Structures are given as structure tokens and as C-alpha cells.
Amino acid sequence: MSRAGAGEAPPLQRKARRRSAALGLLAWLTGIVFFLPVAWMVLTSLHSESDAATNPPSVAASLTLDGYREFFGAEGGASPWPALINSMTASVVSTALVLLLALPAAYALSIRPVRKWTDVLFFFLSTKMLPVVAGLLPVYLFAKNTGLLDNVWLLVILYTSMNLPIAVWMMQSFLAEVPVAVIEAAQIDGARLPVVLSRVVAPIAAPGIAATALICFIFSWNEMLFARVLTGVIAQTAPVFLTGFITSQGLFLAKVCAASVVISLPVLAAGFAAQDKLVQGLSLGAVK
Known part of the structure; x- marks a missing residue:
């Protein structure tokens, strides 16, 4: 048996692995693209109104739960x-x-x-x-x-x-x-x-x-x-x-x-x- 045959995978198997890795990477990229708006929404909900309204939005702004308190009527608003x-x-x-x-x-x-x-x-x-x-x-x-x-x-x-x-x-x-x-x-x-x-x-x-x-x-x-x-x-x-x-x-x-x-x-x-x-x-x- 040759060295290539003993230590390396057959060409078809290497091709299948590369194709599987490419599909896996594509799946991860697609998932990240779809998840980014959700992550951005969650992050924005934890900012103050002044930080959320900046353009471009401030990612490193301080976090707060004021948005959730106002949503649940803690500030005198309507109850959800x-x-x-x-x-x-x-x-x-x-x-x-x-x-x-x-x-x-x-x-x-x-x-x-x-x-x-x-x-x-x-x-x-x-x-x-x-x-x-x-x-x-x-x-x-x-x-x-x-x-x-x-x-x-x-x-x-x-x-x-x-x-x-x-x-x-x-x-x-x-x-x-x-x-x-x-x-x-x-x-x-x-x-x-x-x-x-x-x-x-x-x-x-x-x-x-x-x-x-x-x-x-x-x-x-x-x-x-x-x-x-x-x-x-x-x-x-x-x-x-x-x-x-x-x-x-x-x-x-x-x-x-x-x-x-x-x-x-x-x-x-x-x-x-x-x-x-x-x-x-x-x-x-x-x-x-």
C-alpha cells in the first residue's frame, strides 16, 4: 500500500468533507444573519431612550431595565x-x-x-x-x-x-x-x-x-x-x-x-x- 493510500483519505472522501464543512459554515452564517436583528433588538431594549436614539446606535452604552419597567406600567403607563x-x-x-x-x-x-x-x-x-x-x-x-x-x-x-x-x-x-x-x-x-x-x-x-x-x-x-x-x-x-x-x-x-x-x-x-x-x-x- 502506498503512503498516500495509507495516510490520506480518498479524494472523494476529502471532497465530501470539504463540501460538508462549506455547508456547515454557510448554515452558521445564515443563522447569524437571521439572529442579528433579534440580538440587536434585545440589546436596544436594555438601553436608555437617549442611547437607543443615537445614530449610529451606541453598542457600549450602559444597560438598564427602564424600558421593561415602562412597558409593564411601572411609570404610570397602561398595563400590558x-x-x-x-x-x-x-x-x-x-x-x-x-x-x-x-x-x-x-x-x-x-x-x-x-x-x-x-x-x-x-x-x-x-x-x-x-x-x-x-x-x-x-x-x-x-x-x-x-x-x-x-x-x-x-x-x-x-x-x-x-x-x-x-x-x-x-x-x-x-x-x-x-x-x-x-x-x-x-x-x-x-x-x-x-x-x-x-x-x-x-x-x-x-x-x-x-x-x-x-x-x-x-x-x-x-x-x-x-x-x-x-x-x-x-x-x-x-x-x-x-x-x-x-x-x-x-x-x-x-x-x-x-x-x-x-x-x-x-x-x-x-x-x-x-x-x-x-x-x-x-x-x-x-x-x-
Whole structure:
């Protein structure tokens, strides 16, 4: 055996290692690029308003928690807790309703497919083609005539209807991976549809359900257009509360960044809590 063959890796292996190192470096650079705005927001939230308003911003300025104190109303401002509770109520309840409705629909379109099920999926997708702002006026008039303006339950209904098509599309692909033999065995044992869905299908498709729930929660939590137009004071959500820091006196950058950090925490917490199932769910069905 030659010295090159004994001490060095084959050319193809060296090429694969270089390619893997290049892809790893690219992944790190991409992650840093996406993380930099978040890190800058957190750093700005820890500065005073005078330091945050300098141009260019002062990175080495002294740190303070004044922005967070003002956000939570320590300086006599409005309390953010009602808005945070409204956002949590609308997001959690609508996500639960979406999962409750999407699971049987996805079951019918994947495991027990209905006739022309692809047309049904396209119909669900077509409901997302209309721009949200195009339906704003009819929804506003309906809410006004029915007395539902400034009502958090109207947001629950809207968020459920907005996220349901996406949930059905996602869960249909997830449930298609459930073994039919397991479902047939449960049905032979006498299990009815509710039992099959809750005790057989749901545990197997748990990663996909978790991924769907997280995406629906994020969409509901971040929605601002309907919440801005249809709510006032009682049902105000966190994104709408955030816009209140942009006043005629100017933009209080440190306070806005502090509010943005706090409002982002529930989404980050949900993502970390479902991290393992989210990765499994998003990769489910990718490898045959």
C-alpha cells in the first residue's frame, strides 16, 4: 500500500468533507444573519431612550431595565396584561378549535379519502388566495351589526377560519403516513371513529399535530390587521398594544424593543417546548 493510500483519505472522501464543512459554515452564517436583528433588538431594549436614539446606535452604552419597567406600567403607563391575556386567549382557543376540526377533515382526506379529495384540498387552499384586507370591510360590518366589535371571541372565530385551511393541508400529509393496518385492527376490536382518532391516530401523528399547532399559534399570536380594526380597548391584543408606543411625541425605541421582546417570549417558549416534535413533524414523510 502506498503512503498516500495509507495516510490520506480518498479524494472523494476529502471532497465530501470539504463540501460538508462549506455547508456547515454557510448554515452558521445564515443563522447569524437571521439572529442579528433579534440580538440587536434585545440589546436596544436594555438601553436608555437617549442611547437607543443615537445614530449610529451606541453598542457600549450602559444597560438598564427602564424600558421593561415602562412597558409593564411601572411609570404610570397602561398595563400590558389585558392585551397579553387577550392574545393568549385568542391564540390558544383558536388553535385548539383548529386541531379539533382539522383532524377529522385530514383523516377523511388521507386515511379514508373521499371522492375527488384533491379538489377538496384545492378548495381549502383557494380560501387563502383572497387578500385578508379584501374581506376586512364585510367582516367589520358583520361585527358591527351583531354587536361583536371589541370582542375577543370574534377574533377566536376569525383566527380559526383563517388557520383551518393551512392545518388541513399540513395534517393531511402527516396522517397519510399513519399505517392503515393499525387503524383497521382498532376497528376490528370495536373502536369507533372518535376512539380511533383520539387513541390511535393522534398519538402516531403527534409530531405533525404539534408542528401544525405551533404554526397556527404563531399566526394567531402575530395577527394584527383584524385585531387593529375590530378591537378597541377591551379585546385589544398584544400586537395592537405594541403600536401604542408610536405616538405624536415620537418613537420610543427602547420601550418598543422591550415590548417586542416580551411579546415574542410566548412564541419562543412554545417553540422550545415543542422543539423535538416540531422537527419530527416537519420532516415526517420527507424520506420514503
